[in-house]
Amino acid sequence: MIKDISLKVVRYENRYKNDWDKFVNEAKNSTFLFRRDFMEYHKDRFEDFSLMIFKDDKLVAVFPANIRKNEVFSHEGLTYGGLVVLKKLRTTDYYSIFRELLFYLYNANINYFYLKEIPFFYNSIPNDEWKHLAYITNAELYRRDLCSVINLKKDFAISKSIIRDAKMGEKHIDLFERTTNFKEFWNEILIPELFAKYQTKPVHSLNEIVFLSEMFPENIQLYCAFKDKKIIAGTVLFIFDDVVHVQYISGLQRYRKVGILDFIFHELINNKFKDFSYFDFGISNEQNGRKTNKGLLFWKESFGARGISQDFYKFSTSNYPLIDQMYL
Secondary structure, X not given: OOOOOOEEEEEOOHHHHHHHHHHHHHEOOOOHHHOHHHHHHHOOOOEEOOEEEEEOOEEEEEEOOEEEOOEEEXXXXXXXOOOEEEOOOOHHHHXXXXXXXXXXXXXXXXXEEEEEOOOHHHOOOOOOHHHHHHHHOOOEEEEEEEEEEEEOOOOOOOOXXXXXXXXXXXXXXXXXXXXXXXXXXXXXXXXXXXXXXXXXXXXXXHHHHHHHHHHOOOOEEEEEEEEOOEEEEEEEEEEOOOEEEEEEEEEOHHHHHHOHHHHHHHHHXXXXXXXXXEEEEEEOEEOOOOEEOHHHHHHHHOOOOEEEEEEEEEEEHHHOHHHHOOOO
């Protein structure tokens, strides 16, 4: 493989914002998470190292990333990442771009970069070229998560116990609807319940989720069940073109055994989002995929969800010459 001298890698700067966002909107493997307004809500926590790849001065790929201790990550503040490319890009061009990315990082004295896979159902068309290159360059699989996902376009079975409990839950609420009252959900439900059960706190602060929901009102939605005009349970959803992702789930402890959450998700899956293709409950594992919350996994699968893996790879930048050797 001969180095493509028409390719140029540059660090992202604010002056490229419009070009970046326009490209993300048209890419085959991108979501609103890669928009600069979303990526930069936590810029105080991550040192940005996003890259843009041009071919003959035309933008052909972007790489959302941050740098930490001289290692680059396909952004630690995002659920997934990697090289974002256009739909028409051919595989051999992808190889050249990826090779150039590795070469650029190598020359910047960055020994490793870490890539977290975009699960296939978020892509508009196939996007596994990077996985082939992970094999070619001897990248290390260092983590594998399992997402619980419902294919809404295929037959899926919701368990009889969920249906029963959902009917029971409906009787214990006065109202179920979308709301913008993130403050009450965060302060009265999510924060105290997460701490009581797991001794953790939400990834997003209240100010951050309010900012993001106002910036992306159609993509970030809160659905809650109410009793006596107070929120007793709810979920925050990230809405993509054809995929619903569950970002947060929480409810008051005293209502946990009467089917409120079962009702909420039964309603969302069978009515509100029934015309989407995938409903992604997210992962039920911790410690780099080594440990699984068995009860949580069982509950998600009771709605008909099944496992789809998400891989995390560590690339050695010095292995870029292996891409040069891959052609017959």
